Amino acid sequence: MKNQFLLPAKFRLIGWITFLLFFALGILTESYGYDIPGFQIYYPKEGSFAGYNLTNELAFLGTIIGLLMISFARHINEDELISKIRLESWKWAVLINYAILLILNFTSYGLGFVFIVTYNVLTLLLVYIIRFYYSLYLLNRNLKNSED
Numbered sequence: 001m002k003n004q005f006l007l008p009a010k011f012r013l014i015g016w017i018t019f020l021l022f023f024a025l026g027i028l029t030e031s032y033g034y035d036i037p038g039f040q041i042y043y044p045k046e047g048s049f050a051g052y053n054l055t056n057e058l059a060f061l062g063t064i065i066g067l068l069m070i071s072f073a074r075h076i077n078e079d080e081l082i083s084k085i086r087l088e089s090w091k092w093a094v095l096i097n098y099a100i101l102l103i104l105n106f107t108s109y110g111l112g113f114v115f116i117v118t119y120n121v122l123t124l125l126l127v128y129i130i131r132f133y134y135s136l137y138l139l140n141r142n143l144k145n146s147e148d
Contacts, residue, residue, distance in 0.1 A: 006074040015069025022062025029056045060118075067125035075136070085135045093128035 028034040035053040042051050075082045100123055104116055 007072050009074045011069045012073035015066045019066025022059050026059035089128050089132035092131045093124050096127045097124040
């Protein structure tokens with residue numbers, strides 16, 4: 001079965017490196033207020049110019065791109081069974097993501113809700129990756145046990 005929407009398998013490693021680097025940058029930005037010097041945009045504000053550093057946006061963008069590369073990288077032995085596991089993992093990820101969103105809708109309010117929902121974008125990809133690789137682990141373990 002040929003799937004047109006998957007990246008080559010080497011993108012999984014590139015995705016992990018990208019995800020880890022930009023996730024670390026995001027933690028530095030959020031926790032310690034780190035900004036990349038010179039990564040500013042300036043806009044007019046009350047007769048002068050105000051600056052806004054885009055480090056946080058860069059970290060979020062890189063994290064999402066890394067997770068997308070991991071999610072859509074072809075498995076080395078991609079076949080119908082792996083495609084079925086992939087589809088089941090997407091189903092679980094969507095259900096869990098919306099369950100979290102519904103719970104947050106009733107438990108958080110105001111700006112905190114906006115902040116949490118922004119990071120909930122990552123939940124879909126993270127749950128998919130965790131579920132997919134856990135299912136592959138179980139499949140490989142069962143195959144190894146049946147061979148013994």
